[in-house]
Amino acid sequence: MLASRSNTLPMADESGFHLSLAQFDGQLPPVEAHVWLANLDQQDSVIRKLASLLDAAECERAARFQVLPAHQQFVISRGFLRTVLGKYLGCDPRVVHFRLASHGKPELAEDSGIHFNLSHTEGLAAIGITRVGPIGIDVENTRREIEVIQLAERFFSKKESDWVRSQPESMRTSAFFACWTAKEAYVKAHGGGLSIPLDGFAIVPDREKLQLRLEVFEKPAESERWWMSRLELPQQFQGALAVDGKIGQVRTGWFVF
16 A cells, blocks of 8 residues: 655645645646655565566566566566556556657556656655656665765766865765756656756755756756756655646655555
């Protein structure tokens, strides 16, 4: 089933947009975005149950993973996705059908008006879902050693890399991932894949606010039409959400297997 965990959900910011999903009823109002989170550390019985929901192509993909944790991560996240979409679509998770849009972004094969996106990292999966427009979500586990400044200078705009560099050394890894997840969420929602230059836009997080501001250089109209927000997650994770359109509120809940 799905239920909320109030101790790990976003607190409302000054806009009041972020609320918890008290129950999973499959209702998706036109101006809302929903975010569902799942723990990827699951028992074998749960993994087998979720594996039974996958179609032949997904089973084939799962079998190609040679490392067990990667195999399990794929099975859980795809079973999770099918369960969530099945509830919103009012159908058995096994009969949810996907197709690939341009640049390989998955979408529902039938035109239901529902947009979704899936992200997973070590220990956590997240699904963003809305009727507003294309959506992107990204989550990352920040407990790993990375060359923060080197990566920021390689992949970020100067405004973003300067911001990361300006943070206290103890906070630079967190700052990097706050920026990285926001950029990834936008690229995924946009659907342009590698055709979008990562230094062609900037998203500099504000630690006092959940909402984010996108700046696409020399394209003010593109900048204004997007709605973006950080996700408040357990301490070892960073995440962000991007929607092509205006969102009234975001509701977040935890998937309980």
